[in-house]
Amino acid sequence: MFLESIIESERYISHHLHHLQLDIRNLKFINFNYMPNTYWIINLDSILFSFFLGSIFLIFFYKVSQSLSLKNPNKLQIAIELIVEFVNKNVKEMYHGYDKLIAPLSLTVFIWIFLMNSMDLIPIDFFPYLFKKFLGLPYFRIVPSADINITISISMVIFFLIIFYNFKKKGLIGFLKELTMHPFNHIIFSLFNFFLESISLLSKPISLALRLFGNMYAGEIVFILIAGLLPWWSQWILSVPWAIFHILIIFLQAFIFMVLTIVYLSMASQKHN
Numbered sequence: 001m002f003l004e005s006i007i008e009s010e011r012y013i014s015h016h017l018h019h020l021q022l023d024i025r026n027l028k029f030i031n032f033n034y035m036p037n038t039y040w041i042i043n044l045d046s047i048l049f050s051f052f053l054g055s056i057f058l059i060f061f062y063k064v065s066q067s068l069s070l071k072n073p074n075k076l077q078i079a080i081e082l083i084v085e086f087v088n089k090n091v092k093e094m095y096h097g098y099d100k101l102i103a104p105l106s107l108t109v110f111i112w113i114f115l116m117n118s119m120d121l122i123p124i125d126f127f128p129y130l131f132k133k134f135l136g137l138p139y140f141r142i143v144p145s146a147d148i149n150i151t152i153s154i155s156m157v158i159f160f161l162i163i164f165y166n167f168k169k170k171g172l173i174g175f176l177k178e179l180t181m182h183p184f185n186h187i188i189f190s191l192f193n194f195f196l197e198s199i200s201l202l203s204k205p206i207s208l209a210l211r212l213f214g215n216m217y218a219g220e221i222v223f224i225l226i227a228g229l230l231p232w233w234s235q236w237i238l239s240v241p242w243a244i245f246h247i248l249i250i251f252l253q254a255f256i257f258m259v260l261t262i263v264y265l266s267m268a269s270q271k272h273n
Contacts, residue, residue, distance in 0.1 A: 012228040016124055017221075018139045019043040019147065029138075045140045046147040053115040053144070057108070083111070090259060095266045102265060105161075106258050113154070114254035116145040117216055121243055121250070124223050145253075146220045151213040155205035158261050162204065165268040174271065204264050208257060215253050219246050 021030035022044045030041060064080050073081070087107045095102050119142045131137040144150045166175045179197045180190040219242075226238045 009228045013224050015139065016128070016141070016224045016228075019141055020045040020137055020139045043141075043147055043149055045142065046144045046150050049119065049142055050116065050144040050150055053119070054112055057111050057115060061111075083107075087258070091262055094259065094262045095269070097266075097269055099165075099265075099269065102262065105265075106262055109154075109158075109261050110254050110258040113145060113212065113257050114250065116143065116150075117250040117253055119143045120146070120216060120219050120223065120246060124220075124227055141220075143216060143220050145212055146216040148209065148213045148217075151209040152205070154212075154257075155209040158208060158264065159205035162201070162264050162268045165265055169269045170271055204260075208260060212253050212257055215249055219249055 020043070021041050022028070023030060023041055025040045061080065064077060068077060084107065087110060088103055091103045091106055122142065127142045128140045131140040141147070166178075170178065179201075180194050182193055182197060184193055222242055223239065226235055226242070230238065
């Protein structure tokens with residue numbers, strides 16, 4: 001009986017860690033027991049929820065912007081203004097200079113990642129049950145930031161912007177000079193400098209992606225373990241305190257990602273002598 005309970009818990013946990021994967025070559029869903037060895041597999045659930053949450057952010061902020069009132073702002077407008085002011089304050093403190101893209105980008109990164117992280121607070125069986133009952137989908141994970149593919153994709157966009165701003169602010173010669181003449185300003189150390197600076201440059205998107213993924217994946221694992229190992233009537237004893245603590249993690253990870261994005265783009269925009 002005890003062994004059967006362990007096996008059942010293992011199946012439950014493994015099931016909730018499996019994505020709704022689609023083989024885009026033949027448009028077939030991947031079975032849980034099938035381990036694909038191909039790059040043609042996409043995590044459809046993560047992609048759908050990423051676009052869904054991004055659309056909610058854009059539509060919601062657009063609707064609020066269309067009904068702004070200077071004389072009698074409502075509570076929703078005040079809340080949005082506080083968020084925008086919070087982001088603008090961080091941009092002004094961390095980004096040296098002015099660029100019209102930085103503030104909107106920072107706001108998008110912060111709100112979008114915050115929304116993706118917040119999906120971790122929804123009961124883990126709620127959406128999978130609905131999608132299985134009404135659409136017949138066997139698996140569905142709703143926390144995009146707990147998928148390494150999503151966090152790497154966002155980080156790669158930031159990385160391309162870092163490269164773009166390096167070329168934009170410093171030019172090709174200035175960027176190459178920075179890669180080969182720092183930290184040791186001598187031609188003899190140019191190859192060594194290039195090696196060090198390349199590692200430093202590549203570590204930025206990797207650190208962004210792994211930090212966000214690691215924290216959100218760990219948080220999701222805790223919720224799954226609580227649901228898989230405890231009876232339903234006692235799960236709240238652990239899940240409620242963890243959810244309250246997890247709210248801090250959700251906000252903090254979105255904030256850290258935004259701050260590092262601002263800092264990295266600020267570093268890319270500065271010219272070094």
